[in-house]
Amino acid sequence: MKKKFAGYINLKPLNGVIYPSSNQNILMKGFVENNLGGIFYLSPTEVLQAKYSITLNTLISKETKVSGIVMLSTFLLPNSFKERESFYKKLLVSKKKMYFILDELALKNKEDIEKIEDFIIFNSKHFVNTKKKLNSYENLIMKQYKDISFV
């Protein structure tokens, strides 16, 4: 019998881009059917105004009877490290798995937590913000290399 997987929609910016829920659904449905060979069950949307990720907590609770949860990226997990830590514990206790499509990562056991936390490093402003100009220090360094340019 095919396993059921829930999608998780979060409309906060991912790398500065908000993926519409319809697009998130298309990506998640394709992933569940083609990569996991499962049934795409439901995909509730996170409450943007809430202090904690109530929708995600509902999906990992016993009330939601699925084998796993699928979302676009680890960047959609809660921002707070403490909240994530508690979420990882609950997920492993529930024996559910979690899949992050764009990152090509999955959380299936305790060892995967480190991989996911290492990846969330790249959700910092340093990587996500668009570089629009050089700062004064960079300008100073580049003075001696101004001729090295192709444009």
Next chain:
Amino acid sequence: MKSIQKDFEKNGYVIIPGNKILIEKLRKVIFSIIKKNKKIKIGKDISENITKILNNFHRLVKVKDLNSLRFNIYNQINSKSTFSEIFYKIAKDYLDELVGNELSMQKKINLSIQMPNDKDSLLDLHSDIYAGESPFQVVVWIPLVDAYDTKSMFCTEPKYNKIMNRQLLNTDKFTTKEMYNKNKKNFKFLNIKFGDILIFSPLMLHGNTINKTKETRFSLNCRFKSLLSPCDVLVKSHRNIPNFYRPLNIKPLTKIGFNYIKKYQD
């Protein structure tokens, strides 16, 4: 090795010897996928000569079937990490010199197959920066057979690149095709022997035309940038982590530093 830094700064690209044994390994992976395709009949007389088979691929496959076959190979080579690990090893020493050793590597390795007279596999004059790729990036381009004349790609020189880039970004008078035709003399097809590799800047205008030779070109390409260099530059794009690149060789101090920020940030 130092000279490749100077050559790259001067020309916008370098053509250098790759590890032929490893390139041969990549080629064998692709060939093994091709061999499993029951629609492709390889004559016994050439069944062990991979160079001959790839060069004459247009005799084995019709143009209309090419793209689905290419996608099939693309999906298979990207389904396991070993292919990209070998790809990285081939270019590693040069990437260390040009980019660094703590890297972001494009998640998918692209495969190009360009048959003689195929009008559907063309990439007109362009610069990768126009699609929002990072100027901190390089493209590593590995031919799986000799690439020469129109069987290869064309590229320009920095002095012409500056002029044409400015024109291209500010004109409504001509298309990229017209621009190429008007400036043909400023481009040259790069001759790259099997075993050599090309590394070029995404700022350099390049492309291909109809392959007028009698042989098919197979080539691979993949992008690398320094891990800590900006992904999105001037414009927002999807070509960043996690969409486009995977982190490669994250050093302990990068983890420690960013985890420190992560713990105490708002």
